[in-house]
Amino acid sequence: MTDPGLPPFMQNSGGAPPPMSEGSFGQSMGAFGAMLKLQQDISERFPKSKVPWNETRKFLKSISIEGIRSTSLYRFHMDFFREIGLGNMQLISYAPMHYIFAVPNNPVCNFYPALNNQKVCVATTDALHRFFREELELECSVEETECIKNGDPVCKFKVDLQPISAYQIMLDEYDKMILSGVRPPVENDELMERVKALTIYKLLEKGKLSEIGSAYMQFASNMKVEEKVFDPPWKLKEELSSIAETHSTFGGAFGEMAKKVQTNQSAAPTSPEPVVSEETKRLQEEAKKTDSFAELLAKMKKNE
Structure with a gap:
């Protein structure tokens, strides 16, 4: 598989906000x-x-x-x-x-x-x-x-x-099984797509766990995060569009759409945050300040 590489990004900084005082x-x-x-x-x-x-x-x-x-x-x-x-x-x-x-x-x-x-x-x-x-x-x-x-x-x-x-959100349980050397219960086509994505993200190399993948799996073993499931913010809009397409008259569509909006507003759930332990929060904060997996793992071992 050809490594897609990285685009030649520019490095110059955008700087501070422009002053409002210039001009009239x-x-x-x-x-x-x-x-x-x-x-x-x-x-x-x-x-x-x-x-x-x-x-x-x-x-x-x-x-x-x-x-x-x-x-x-x-x-x-x-x-x-x-x-x-x-x-x-x-x-x-x-x-x-x-x-x-x-x-x-x-x-x-x-x-x-x-x-x-x-x-x-x-x-x-x-x-x-x-x-x-x-x-x-x-x-x-x-x-x-x-x-x-x-x-x-x-x-x-x-x-x-x-x-x-990115890895924390991108990798589900089946991906982690693959990285652990265990075949997940999926069809071959899906398995190949998952392996391809893991290879592109440099977690696998020639079908085996890469150095980056190994470092992440060590890190992930300490990350206890409970993923919350809730509706995406565009669901209501898609449902309203679907209602409009399935009704031949404006009146019929409007009535059902109004009912859908009222139901959505009455529920009005707050999008939940994933539940994380204090240890996970500490690791996440460390990750923000760390440029490499090796440095992060060194910090983790030092604090053990």
């Missing part, structure tokens, strides 16, 4: 008002967009741009960002745990008509970081690598996932 007073106030509304929309929408691990898992296990774009999570992500005013974002480059998103005609750039020769899309950078970290529970770094206001044709954003965080 009217332009500065207009930018401030637009940014305030955008931040308000983000604050109102984000708590309602928690995604269950089983949906994030499908996104992480997709091993091509086409596969990622076909997931419900990706479609929700793109619609969500467009609806809150962050433009028509799209995935344009992919490698395992590394994603580049582009926003042509980025509306955020219009907040700063007087600014040029700098990157200004701090709001989009922050929103991407919040989406991956808070809604998907994936530790990551996000950087704007190109910006229309800096003379580039589109705005581009690089998202790099923290490996331990």
